[in-house]
Amino acid sequence: MMTLIKWPGGKSREIKEFEKYIPAFNRYIEPMVGGGAVFFYLSPKKALINDISTNLMMFYKFVKEQDSLFKTILLDYHNSFSYFYNVSLENIKLLELHYINQTTITEKEISSIFDVNKFSDFIPNTAMFLSYLTNSMNDKIRRLYRNNQKKPMNDEDIHNNLLTGITSGYYLYFRKIYNDIQLNTADFDYTHQYKAANFYWIREYCYGSMFRYNKNNLFNIPYGGISYNKKNFLKKINEIFNDNMRSTFESTELYNNDFESFLNSVSLKEDDFIFLDPPYDTNFSDYENRSFDQNDQVRLRDFLITVPSKFMLVIKNTEFIFNLYNNEHFNFINFEKKYTYNVRSRNDRNVSHLIITNYKL
Structure with a gap:
């Protein structure tokens, strides 16, 4: 096993x-x-x-108990992450246009692409979540342009990098929740099941399953990258x-x-x-x-x-x-x-x- x-x-x-x-x-x-x-x-x-x-x-406690709420929240991660990845894929030409023209994508544009409210029970602060998606996408557009000037990429690589702008923003938002929980600075009263699911998802999607903290005791390992976009998280849930x-x-x-x-x-x-x-x-x-x-x-x-x-x-x-x-x-x-x-x-x-x-x- x-x-x-x-x-x-x-x-x-x-x-x-x-x-x-x-x-x-x-x-x-x-x-x-x-x-x-x-x-x-x-x-x-x-x-x-x-x-x-x-x-x-x-x-491990919730694994032992086969806790149903814990499972529901893990499925929320699977369903929401899949949604944001798939909708990004459907709108890749729009994201690519911002990259080509080196224009900033606005939070209003992001909110028009994604129906964040459909996950409002799972994402406690949708306004902050949109901000993370927007900032991550713009950061990816800038860095991708610089990297492509140094070493030209094909269209597939460019598209995969742009998609990671969204998935990385998703990760960074939930990493923020993880840090808030660990430092007791969270604005919401999360259940133990929510905390455990958040911890598990971060372990799965942070780069190399590493632990690293900055001087402010904030966990700062980045998103795993392009290869993590298509991880089969549902398989992991079924293994639990x-x-x-x-x-x-x-x-x-x-x-x-x-x-x-x-x-x-x-x-x-x-x-x-x-x-x-x-x-x-x-x-x-x-x-x-x-x-x-x-x-x-x-x-x-x-x-x-x-x-x-x-x-x-x-x-x-x-x-x-x-x-x-x-x-x-x-x-x-x-x-x-x-x-x-x-x-x-x-x-x-x-x-x-x-x-x-x-x-x-």
């Missing part, structure tokens, strides 16, 4: 490297579940999963709401806590198996604006020395991590991994990873 949500550092592609080292167990325990690649792959009969991200665990997913979560307990507090609370036993995929020891290890620094790495190592359960930890091999676990309490081997994305080259594309356990490999 595939993961449901995009999350940095996921181990979907690496499972083949360590699957053979996973021991038999009674309960599966994952204190930093993130995207849950190993959890979904194993689909354990008994599981306890935890993450410090409240947004992430709220998402089905009997297999209901069965997967049926015997799964959900927690939202610091890893150490969580592990201390669940009465660890010898026949438990703990899988750990902590943030890496790098300069770019902030997930959802939370850091996991070297003090946390030491805290994790110290806790793992004491656990009665078997555990496996998979992490990037740095000098600090190697020295931290290079003692009689642990066993480890290494493998290579290639990053799919990087942010301004802050991550090396090819790195060595460690598989660390408290049992023989």
Whole structure:
């Protein structure tokens, strides 16, 4: 079973490297579940999963409950995004005319193209939404013209870029809602289901599923780009709401806590198996604006020395991590991994990873 949500550092592609080292167990325990690649792959009969991200665990809560309101709001995202893309496609000649003549498209023109009010229950501030569409479209027209002067594009590329002016504006509006919710500055009283759906949609449509925040604590990863315009979000919804997913979560307990507090609370036993995929020891290890620094790495190592359960930890091999676990309490081997994305080259594309356990490999 595939993961449901995009999350940095996921181990979907690496499972083949360590699957053979996973021991038999009674309960599966994952204190930093993130995207849950190993959890979904194993689909354990008994599981306890935890993450410090409240947004992430709220998402999993509604998945577990197969919540109908959550599903309705996800369908609102699918239907509205499809509408704005398709109507943009129908009006591509008008958008192209503004591009050719290098004229500004007005908010009045945008409102005449799109019937925003048909989604007024889903889009709480339609005036602001129109403003985002207009500004994004004009920004795209200007940048596209400059880029085309440097390197000429064919008509298809120009059209796809113009369409992204609208879809990016759509994304930026809902990114604004996401930031308002996180900073408690929202003008509306959103339901938990709305917050979880907004969080999930942003994870799906932000570039490379990355986390990055500016000095004002605003999430600022841009829209994924042209290739995201035709994403099959309905397929993602159907992967969440089905009997297999209901069965997967049926015997799964959900927690939202610091890893150490969580592990201390669940009465660890010898026949438990703990899988750990902590943030890496790098300069770019902030997930959802939370850091996991070297003090946390030491805290994790110290806790793992004491656990009665078997555990496996998979992490990037740095000098600090190697020295931290290079003692009689642990066993480890290494493998290579290639990053799919990087942010301004802050991550090396090819790195060595460690598989660390408290049992023989």
